[in-house]
Amino acid sequence: MTVDMTAPAPLPDPADYGFTVVAESGLPAEHAALAERVRRLVDATAHSTADPAVLAEAAEEVDRISALLEGARRETGAMLHRRVDGRDEYTTLTNAVGAELNPAAPPLRLAGAAEGVRGEVVLGGAYQGPPGLVHGGWIAALLDQAMGHAAVVLGMPGLTANLSVDYRRPTPLGRPVEVTGRVTGTERRKVFVAGEVRVDGELTAEGTAVMVRILPLR
Numbered sequence: 144m145t146v147d148m149t150a151p152a153p154l155p156d157p158a159d160y161g162f163t164v165v166a167e168s169g170l171p172a173e174h175a176a177l178a179e180r181v182r183r184l185v186d187a188t189a190h191s192t193a194d195p196a197v198l199a200e201a202a203e204e205v206d207r208i209s210a211l212l213e214g215a216r217r218e219t220g221a222m223l224h225r226r227v228d229g230r231d232e233y234t235t236l237t238n239a240v241g242a243e244l245n246p247a248a249p250p251l252r253l254a255g256a257a258e259g260v261r262g263e264v265v266l267g268g269a270y271q272g273p274p275g276l277v278h279g280g281w282i283a284a285l286l287d288q289a290m291g292h293a294a295v296v297l298g299m300p301g302l303t304a305n306l307s308v309d310y311r312r313p314t315p316l317g318r319p320v321e322v323t324g325r326v327t328g329t330e331r332r333k334v335f336v337a338g339e340v341r342v343d344g345e346l347t348a349e350g351t352a353v354m355v356r357i358l359p360l361r
């Protein structure tokens with residue numbers, strides 16, 4: 144197996160697949176700011192001990208806000224385009240891991256690192272599995288995203304065909320979690336990737352995956 148770091152393959156253009164492409168530069172900053180506020184709302188809702196009357200009042204307020212936003216709805220499959228370090232990068236605009244505009248997504252922002260990609264995120268109680276700990280499914284999702292993104296950075300976006308995770312230590316809620324991903328090899332359309340989750344430098348989970356590259360249509 145080899146990893147060709149020098150000659151990234153031509154990127155598939157999502158527009159060729161019929162997807163709408165939205166430029167990151169065209170998104171209002173207020174949208175990400177709103178999503179951040181909604182994350183706070185999700186956490187407050189999940190943990191609230193308020194009286195029934197307060198809960199009912201909050202539900203009505205949320206209804207009002209939902210109606211305010213639902214009038215101008217973008218289609219679900221829209222792709223986000225950004226230029227990073229002089230190259231094009233595409234991801235789904237509402238990606239379940241890391242999309243700034245998706246309040247259900249943990250705000251993991253991945254960037255190129257010495258060997259692959261790296262990012263940090265703090266997961267609150269909305270991502271809980273066992274008491275005080277991050278749900279294992281979310282840990283798998285963080286790894287999937289970091290490993291998939293490592294392939295994207297090398298110009299080889301793909302779909303996860305196989306994903307394996309070893310949970311080494313419990314991952315606590317409310318603490319910065321470091322997520323890394325890297326490409327370890329390629330073989331035809333297969334991109335072999337690996338990733339790690341660490342808290343305070345201690346490995347809490349590690350994974351490997353096989354991504355199968357999406358090829359350009361032309």
Ligand SMILES: CCCCCCCC/C=C\CCCCCCCC(=O)SCCNC(=O)CCNC(=O)[C@H](O)C(C)(C)COP(=O)(O)OP(=O)(O)OC[C@H]1O[C@@H](n2cnc3c(N)ncnc32)[C@H](O)[C@@H]1OP(=O)(O)O
Pocket residue numbers: 155156157160233234235287288289290291292295300301302303304305330331332333353355357
């Ligand atoms: C349109 C433009 C897009 C632009 C870019 C955007 C994309 C990136 C987006 C955002 C980046 C951020 C990162 C995201 C990270 C998260 C990613 C996910 O959550 S993906 C969702 C979950 N995964 C699925 O839903 C896949 C479902 N499976 C399939 O669709 C197919 O099985 C697929 C595409 C994986 C393979 O099907 P085949 O028909 O295209 O190809 P065959 O010939 O079967 O396989 C190709 C090679 O892969 C191996 N392979 C297939 N399945 C395998 C498996 N399970 N394990 C190991 N190898 C496997 C085969 O043995 C073959 O290898 P041999 O070349 O012959 O050696």
